[in-house]
Amino acid sequence: MIEKLLVIEDLHKSFGTLDVLKGISLVLEMGQKKVIIGPSGTGKSTLLRCVNRLTTPDSGRVYLDGVEITNGKGQLSKLRQQIGMVFQHFNLFVHLNALDNVRIGLTDVKRMGKKEAIQKAMAVLEQVGLAEKAGSYPAELSGGQQQRVGIARAIAMDPRIILFDEPTSALDPELIGEVLMVMTQLAEEGMTMLLVTHEMGFARSICDEIIFMEDGKILEQGPPIQFFKSPKHDRTRRFLHKITELYGQGEGEE
Amino acid sequence: MDILVKEFPSLLQGALLVIKIAAGHLALGFVLGLILASMEVYGGKIISLLGRTIQKVIRGIPALVLLMLMYFSLSRLTDVSTTFVAIVALGIRSAAYQSQVFRGGIKAIESGQMEAALSIGMRKLRAIRRIILPQALRLVIGPWSNIYTMEVKDVSLAYSIGVLEILRRARFIIRYTHGNALLLYTVIALFYFILTRLGNTLLYRLEAKLWIPGFERREKIRWSRRKE
16 A cells, blocks of 8 residues: 655645745655755745645645644644754754754654763764764854754654755755765655755656646646656746756766 | 941942842843743734733833832732832833843844744744744843843932832931041942943853854953963
8 A cells, every 4th residue: 555645735825915836736655755846936945834834825735644734733843743854054053063953853852861862863963974073063064064964953853754945055066965965865765755956866866756836836747757858848848958057967966 | 438337237238239139130131021022023913912012111111110100009019028129120121121132132043943943843932942042142142231231220229219228328328427428429339330340241251151153252352462
């Protein structure tokens, strides 16, 4: 039986008179990875933020493993623990060092004992290759390192799914690789992932489906090979052309 | 000068009372100020409006009038000391002022910090306590030293409701010795000056101690020249 982990049904959201999401539906099965692409301002980030309700949608429903996220308040923090999020600008807690950034969710949300939490946080930092930076504050880390701590912070909570909101867009080109490597490793371990990214090489190699969004709607979606070879819409083709110009084909990348 | 030696115990008691009231009302203002600021920023419509209104009303009333109001209302209702009334009245006023200092600090923290905290399943109140305030408070030590400096000196207003602080004691001495006014007022001025300097020094030490990488810091001035 295929388990539908995340179900998004007919999501609508507007900010004032601006309609950002105009009816988005989407399903992620356990272990699936889907990449959302599209021009800026089409609601990709808003869509992700509706999934863990950092933004409250106007209508439509979101379910995580059958439990509705879009209604009720009491369960929200419980549900959010199961949905990791990685931000474009990392959003590491500025006043905490790398270890404490990863640890605080364990002690303060999961109520884990301090000793155990530190052990686990260290193990996760190890996983992203930053064990030796445990004592460094965010300002002392490079962008790539900060983002890897951001990913570690999400992983440590043992989420069912992780949302990535343009995780490499704020990084210098030479730092992107280390972050993509951690993400690839995570993908290979079977994590369910919903990503907004323009790293096409990465998308090609790990994702099950590419979703092209424009103007608050899903214009086209399909497996990467089909998507890149024969996009159905002219608009998709033009967009793909543009980003491959900018970001390259990515075939040589991991 | 003999009078100073003779009256030293009395003046010292007055001085200690000033310190007690200052510590009490600043602490009360600190706690209530944090609550007011959090209400204003994170409260949602109704709670935010409530916080805003409280803060506006209190800041619009002179401290002296607030003291009188509290004195006549509290002491009529219950049997409380004037010292207690002074701490409450000045504390409430301090809360209103401190709330705006804290609000400035909270607003200086990027919204991404709260979002990241929520995204790992932290509840809002805990996120305020564990993520927002530790950063915001570090930022506002400078402006808070203004609050300290002004409000420590305002303890002398407690004189008006009969608190036996240093000023009132000095007035007694002046009255029964028919003189020494200049001397005693100078002593009081000196006392407040030392108290404010001392507090400020400690606050700036605290600021330096709590510094985190990534924050700006005050240039350290070394007066002694070092040979390199």
